[in-house]
Amino acid sequence: MIRALHRWPGLLALALVTVLALSGAALSVFPAAERLSAPRPVAGQGVADLAARVAAAHPGLEEIRRSPSGTITAWWFDGGTPGSAVIDPATGADAGSADPNPVERWLTNLHRSLFLDDAGRLVMAAGAAALLVLSLSGAALVARRAGGWRHWFARLRGPWPGRLHVEMARVAVFGLALSGATALWMTASTFDLLPDGALRPAAPALVSGQTDFPLDRMAALRDMPVESLRKLSFPFEGDAQDVFTLSTETGTGLIDQGTGELLSWTGLTAWQQVSETIYMLHTGQGAAVLGLVLGLMALGVPAMGATGALVWAAGRRGRPRLRDNAPAARAQTVILVGSEGGSTWGFAATLARALREAGQAVHLAPMSAFDPARHPRAERFLILAATYGEGDAPASAKWFLDRLAGLAAAPQAPLAVLGFGDRSFPAFCAFAAKVERAARARGWASLLPMDTVDRQSPQDFARWGRALGTALGVPLELDHQPARPAAESLTLISRRDYGAEVQAPTAILRLALPKAGLWARIAGRGLTRFEAGDLLGILPEGSAVPRFYSVASGSRDGFIEIAVKRHPGGLCSGQLLSLEPGDRVQAFLRRNPGFHAGRGRAALILIGAGTGIGPLAGFIRANDRRRPVHLFFGMRHPDSDFLYERDLAAWHADGRLARLTTAASRGARPHYVQDALRAEAAQVIEAIRKGARVMVCGGRDMAQGVACTLEDILAPAGLTPAMLKERGRYAEDVY
Known part of the structure; x- marks a missing residue:
C-alpha cells in the first residue's frame, strides 16, 4: 500500500513536482542575496x-x-x-530601485501559479500535495528498507538507481515534506480557507x-x-x-x-505567529540559511524522479505482461512470486495459463503485495520463490515474512510452496524453506509439501505440476520453455591457461566489452556499468539456462574478465575453455551488490581458492585508495595453478595489496587456506577488531571450512562469522 502510494503520485506528477521543486530552489537564492546586499x-x-x-x-x-x-x-x-x-x-538616502527583480518575479509567478492565476494556483497546490505524499510515503519506505527508523543511515545494498534514490531521500525527504505542507497552508490561506486570526x-x-x-x-x-x-x-x-x-x-x-x-x-495572536512562521519556513524570508538548505534539498527532486523511474522500469522489465489476470477479489487461485532476475515469473505465467485452461480464476502477484484480505474467494495460495544470496528474500518478495508474521491469523485457504535455485549452492532454495517454516509456524494449512526446482529444470516443474493437479483433482501438465535471457555477443581477447599439470584445466578469460549507446551508458544497462563481484551469465550453445561466473574486473578496466575451471561433463566450462581469441560467446550481466568491496577505508580480508580468486583479484585491481588488503589464496600447486601470480606481485609492489598468504594442497608442505588462517590468527583477530571486512569466494566445502575456522579463531574475541554477517562485514560468493 505504501509503495503504491509512493509510486503513482511520483510517476503521474513527476513533471509538475519537478517544476515546483526547481523553481523553489531558484527562489531560495534571493532571500540570501537580499540579506547580503541590504544596507x-x-x-x-x-x-x-x-x-x-x-x-x-x-x-x-x-x-x-x-x-x-x-x-x-x-x-x-x-x-x-x-x-x-x-x-x-544610516543616511535616509536612496540606495537603489524598489522595483522587484524581474527574474524573481517571473520565477515567483511560475512557482505559484504556472502563470495561470487562480487555476494555476490550484494546479501547483496539487503538485505540493503530491510532494507531501511522496515525502511521507518515501520516509516510511526508507525506514522499512533500512530496518527501522533507528537505522535510518544503515548501509544499503542493491542496484545503483535504488541506492542513489534512497541516499538522496535520506537527506531531503523531511525538508521536502516541510515545503509541501507549508505550500498547502499558504494556498489555503490565499483562498481564505483558513481563518485570518488577526x-x-x-x-x-x-x-x-x-x-x-x-x-x-x-x-x-x-x-x-x-x-x-x-x-x-x-x-x-x-x-x-x-x-x-x-x-x-x-x-x-x-x-x-x-x-x-x-x-x-x-x-x-498565536494563529498569526503560526502563519508567519510557516511563511518564513516556505519562502526563506527571514531565514535565508534555512531557505538555501531547503532549496538544495529541492534540487534532489528531479534526480530522485529519474532514479525512481528507473527503479519502476526495472521492476516492470522483471515481470511478464500478464494477460487475463483475474481481479484479486475474484481469484480462486492466488500465485505469489518471489523473483530476483525475472525467470521465476516465467514459470508462474506458465502455471497460471495451465490453471486457467483447467477452469480456474487465477491472480498472479509479487509476494511483496501479499494481503489475504484482498482475496476473499481464494481457495488456495501457491508461492513460487527464488532465493537471493545466502538465503535472503529476492526483490519481489521483500517484507513477505514480516507481513505473514503480522497477520492476526493465517489464511483459511491452504498453501503450496515451490522453491527455485541451484543445488550446487549451499543456500539452495533457502528462502523458500524459510517461507515454508514460517507458514507452518503460523498454522497455515498445507496443500502440498514444499518442493524445489533445480536450475530452472522444466522436468522438475512438470513433476511438481502433476502433483499439484492430483491435489486439485484436475490433470495439470506444465510444459515450460525457459525464455532465453537477452544476451550480448562478447569476443575473447586473450586467455591465460593454468592447471594442466594437476589435471584441473583452468583459464583466465578476458573478453572485450560491446559498444553501447549513450542512453545505455546513462541508464547503466547491459555491460556498461559493473563491478568486480558481479555475475556474468554465459549461455551455452544448445541451452537456454545460463551459467554464472563471478566477474574479476570493473567496467572502468575496459574489459570483462572471468576465471573458469573445466568440470567433468560441464557443458558451459567445456565450451569456454575451448575458446580461442576472436571467438564469441553469448552473455549478460547480473548485479551482485552483496559481494562488492565498496569504497570504504576499512581493511579487507579476502579468502579464496581456485577460481574463487577471480572477484578478489578484481577488488585488489580496483584498490586505488590503497586500503589495507590481506589476501589468503589456496591452490593445488604453485607451479601449476597460481592464478594472477604476476598481477598480485605487481599490485603488492604498488600498494594495492598489503599482504599475500598462499596455501598449496600439493607439494612439499600441503595445507589449505583454513590452515593459513589459523597460522595468522592473531593478525586476523586484530584486523577484525579494527573493523576489517571478510570476503570469501570459492567452492562450497572451502567456504564451510573457512567459516568453521573463523568461528574458532574469533571465539576468544566474542565474535562469530554470523555476527559479522549481520553487520555487513562478512560476505560470501560460493559455488
Whole structure:
C-alpha cells in the first residue's frame, strides 16, 4: 500500500513536482542575496531616527517597510508624483530601485501559479500535495528498507538507481515534506480557507488633533529598534485625526501624530505567529540559511524522479505482461512470486495459463503485495520463490515474512510452496524453506509439501505440476520453455591457461566489452556499468539456462574478465575453455551488490581458492585508495595453478595489496587456506577488531571450512562469522 502510494503520485506528477521543486530552489537564492546586499542600519538605531532621516530626504513620505531579509523600502508622493526606493538606513538616502527583480518575479509567478492565476494556483497546490505524499510515503519506505527508523543511515545494498534514490531521500525527504505542507497552508490561506486570526488595533478613543510632533522625539518609535520594524504608515497629510500605524514582529500599534503617544497596541495572536512562521519556513524570508538548505534539498527532486523511474522500469522489465489476470477479489487461485532476475515469473505465467485452461480464476502477484484480505474467494495460495544470496528474500518478495508474521491469523485457504535455485549452492532454495517454516509456524494449512526446482529444470516443474493437479483433482501438465535471457555477443581477447599439470584445466578469460549507446551508458544497462563481484551469465550453445561466473574486473578496466575451471561433463566450462581469441560467446550481466568491496577505508580480508580468486583479484585491481588488503589464496600447486601470480606481485609492489598468504594442497608442505588462517590468527583477530571486512569466494566445502575456522579463531574475541554477517562485514560468493 505504501509503495503504491509512493509510486503513482511520483510517476503521474513527476513533471509538475519537478517544476515546483526547481523553481523553489531558484527562489531560495534571493532571500540570501537580499540579506547580503541590504544596507545595514547604524548600531542601536531606532525607528524614530530612521523615520526622521527618510522623511527629511523625501517630503510626502507615506510608508516605510523593512523586509524579513533586512531591506528597507520607502514610498512617497512628492508634488503629486509617486516615488519609491530602497533606503540606506544610516543616511535616509536612496540606495537603489524598489522595483522587484524581474527574474524573481517571473520565477515567483511560475512557482505559484504556472502563470495561470487562480487555476494555476490550484494546479501547483496539487503538485505540493503530491510532494507531501511522496515525502511521507518515501520516509516510511526508507525506514522499512533500512530496518527501522533507528537505522535510518544503515548501509544499503542493491542496484545503483535504488541506492542513489534512497541516499538522496535520506537527506531531503523531511525538508521536502516541510515545503509541501507549508505550500498547502499558504494556498489555503490565499483562498481564505483558513481563518485570518488577526486582531485589529482598537480605534483610539481620543486623538489630540495636533500634527507635526518631531519624529525623532516619539518615544514609541525611539524605543523600537530598526531590526524589529515591519512597517510604519504615516498619517494622511492634512488629516489631524489620522495616526501613525506601527507594525513590528510582536504586534501593531497606533501613535498620535501630534503628541507621539502610543494610543493602542495589539499583539500578534498565536494563529498569526503560526502563519508567519510557516511563511518564513516556505519562502526563506527571514531565514535565508534555512531557505538555501531547503532549496538544495529541492534540487534532489528531479534526480530522485529519474532514479525512481528507473527503479519502476526495472521492476516492470522483471515481470511478464500478464494477460487475463483475474481481479484479486475474484481469484480462486492466488500465485505469489518471489523473483530476483525475472525467470521465476516465467514459470508462474506458465502455471497460471495451465490453471486457467483447467477452469480456474487465477491472480498472479509479487509476494511483496501479499494481503489475504484482498482475496476473499481464494481457495488456495501457491508461492513460487527464488532465493537471493545466502538465503535472503529476492526483490519481489521483500517484507513477505514480516507481513505473514503480522497477520492476526493465517489464511483459511491452504498453501503450496515451490522453491527455485541451484543445488550446487549451499543456500539452495533457502528462502523458500524459510517461507515454508514460517507458514507452518503460523498454522497455515498445507496443500502440498514444499518442493524445489533445480536450475530452472522444466522436468522438475512438470513433476511438481502433476502433483499439484492430483491435489486439485484436475490433470495439470506444465510444459515450460525457459525464455532465453537477452544476451550480448562478447569476443575473447586473450586467455591465460593454468592447471594442466594437476589435471584441473583452468583459464583466465578476458573478453572485450560491446559498444553501447549513450542512453545505455546513462541508464547503466547491459555491460556498461559493473563491478568486480558481479555475475556474468554465459549461455551455452544448445541451452537456454545460463551459467554464472563471478566477474574479476570493473567496467572502468575496459574489459570483462572471468576465471573458469573445466568440470567433468560441464557443458558451459567445456565450451569456454575451448575458446580461442576472436571467438564469441553469448552473455549478460547480473548485479551482485552483496559481494562488492565498496569504497570504504576499512581493511579487507579476502579468502579464496581456485577460481574463487577471480572477484578478489578484481577488488585488489580496483584498490586505488590503497586500503589495507590481506589476501589468503589456496591452490593445488604453485607451479601449476597460481592464478594472477604476476598481477598480485605487481599490485603488492604498488600498494594495492598489503599482504599475500598462499596455501598449496600439493607439494612439499600441503595445507589449505583454513590452515593459513589459523597460522595468522592473531593478525586476523586484530584486523577484525579494527573493523576489517571478510570476503570469501570459492567452492562450497572451502567456504564451510573457512567459516568453521573463523568461528574458532574469533571465539576468544566474542565474535562469530554470523555476527559479522549481520553487520555487513562478512560476505560470501560460493559455488
